[in-house]
Amino acid sequence: MKITIIENELYLAQSISSKLSLAGYETEVYSSIKEAMATSTGDAYLLSTNLPGQNFNSLITKYKEKIIILMVSYINNDTVAAPLKLGANDYIVKPFMIEELKRKIEHYKEYQNLKKYKNLYKEYNEYLLQDIKTEDDIDKISTPLVVLTNYIKLIDKLAFEYAKLKDRVLIFVPLSSKDWKSKLENANKKHILYISDLQTLKKAEREYLLNQIEGLEFIISTTSEVETPYKTIEINTDNKLYDQNEILTIDDYVKFIVNNFQYQYPDTELSKKLGISRKSLWEKRKKYGIFKKK
Numbered sequence: 001m002k003i004t005i006i007e008n009e010l011y012l013a014q015s016i017s018s019k020l021s022l023a024g025y026e027t028e029v030y031s032s033i034k035e036a037m038a039t040s041t042g043d044a045y046l047l048s049t050n051l052p053g054q055n056f057n058s059l060i061t062k063y064k065e066k067i068i069i070l071m072v073s074y075i076n077n078d079t080v081a082a083p084l085k086l087g088a089n090d091y092i093v094k095p096f097m098i099e100e101l102k103r104k105i106e107h108y109k110e111y112q113n114l115k116k117y118k119n120l121y122k123e124y125n126e127y128l129l130q131d132i133k134t135e136d137d138i139d140k141i142s143t144p145l146v147v148l149t150n151y152i153k154l155i156d157k158l159a160f161e162y163a164k165l166k167d168r169v170l171i172f173v174p175l176s177s178k179d180w181k182s183k184l185e186n187a188n189k190k191h192i193l194y195i196s197d198l199q200t201l202k203k204a205e206r207e208y209l210l211n212q213i214e215g216l217e218f219i220i221s222t223t224s225e226v227e228t229p230y231k232t233i234e235i236n237t238d239n240k241l242y243d244q245n246e247i248l249t250i251d252d253y254v255k256f257i258v259n260n261f262q263y264q265y266p267d268t269e270l271s272k273k274l275g276i277s278r279k280s281l282w283e284k285r286k287k288y289g290i291f292k293k294k
Contacts (some may be wrong), residue, residue: 001109002026004042006033006059007071008051012094016046019098025105033059044105046071047088049079060086067108069101125160133157138165143192143217146232148225152196154237155221159194162219168192175209176200184212191217198222255288262292 003020007013008031017027030036033054036045044067047056060068064087072079072091080091089108092101138161147155163170168191173183175197187193193213199222201209210228220228254274258281261270271281285291 001044001105002028002042003044003046003105004036004040005029005046006036006040006051006056007031007046007048009048016098016101020102023098023102037062043067044069044108046101047083049073049083049091056083057086060088064088067105067112069104069108071096138162142231143219144213144230145218146198146220146222146226146228146230148222148232148234150223150236152221152223154235155196155219156194158235159192159219159221163192163194166192168217170194172196175205181208181212184209187213187216189216193218195220198226198228199224251288254284255290258285258288258290262290 003017003025005013005016005020005027007016007029010031013029013031017029020027028040028042030040033051033056037059045059045063046069047059048071049056050073060083068083068088070080070083070088070091071094073094075091075093084091090104092104138158141158141162143162147158149155159170169188171183171187171191171193173180173193173195175195180195184193193216195209195213195218198206198209198220206226206228220230257274258270261273265273267278267281271278274281276284
């Protein structure tokens with residue numbers, strides 16, 4: 001990790017640089033905001049707010065996506081409050097112990113990494129669920145809620161969209177995992193639980209689950225009818241997307257292929273790929289209520 005130090009007191013700047021170098025950081029030192037903005041390449045910026053005749057606001061605006069820690073001699077609106085509003089992360093009061101500075105740097109380094117991972121997983125999850133269409137009005141749904149479905153991914157999408165709409169943290173608890181009980185025991189009441197695979201639990205485990213989630217907000221998905229004291233709705237689809245981890249019925253597979261490929265291939269080729277005759281394809285369209293628009 002490279003640290004850019006912007007400090008006009010040369011002795012102090014060199015002292016900080018030397019101690020950070022001993023701790024394993026790469027450093028560069030500037031005494032001018034203008035020079036730092038022109039050539040600096042740090043991952044984190046240690047910015048002195050005591051730079052006579054220099055305006056550091058432009059530097060904060062330019063590098064606000066990086067770590068910026070203010071080095072201040074005293075605390076007031078100009079040295080701390082205003083820079084923090086512009087995008088600086090934190091401040092440290094001179095004189096300070098280098099260990100305190102290192103702790104702040106590592107804290108914000110970890111925080112930035114977590115933000116990157118969060119965005120990565122969010123984008124990947126949205127990519128995985130982008131073809132799943134939820135027809136129900138998400139804003140009309142209320143928790144706690146149990147959802148019976150013939151396609152779990154449909155409820156995956158519903159749960160994520162609901163949490164996004166409510167601006168709440170969603171905690172995923174698959175009941176097929178070994179640690180689902182510990183996740184429930186440590187559940188935060190401010191978060192929404194998305195509990196999947198209710199159909200996999202035996203009666204005693206279901207009773208334990210229902211006791212643990214009493215008073216919490218949750219969405220539970222199940223592929224089989226299970227009696228619970230909570231409101232249950234049913235959401236199904238005839239256009240299930242093929243999942244390599246799921247065994248589809250022959251009817252579901254044929255419906256999936258016809259729905260998703262009938263405009264990509266002519267009927268002759270589509271029926272050939274399915275291993276059936278054109279007449280059989282026509283009969284299956286009629287049976288499933290799938291009509292090809294011309």
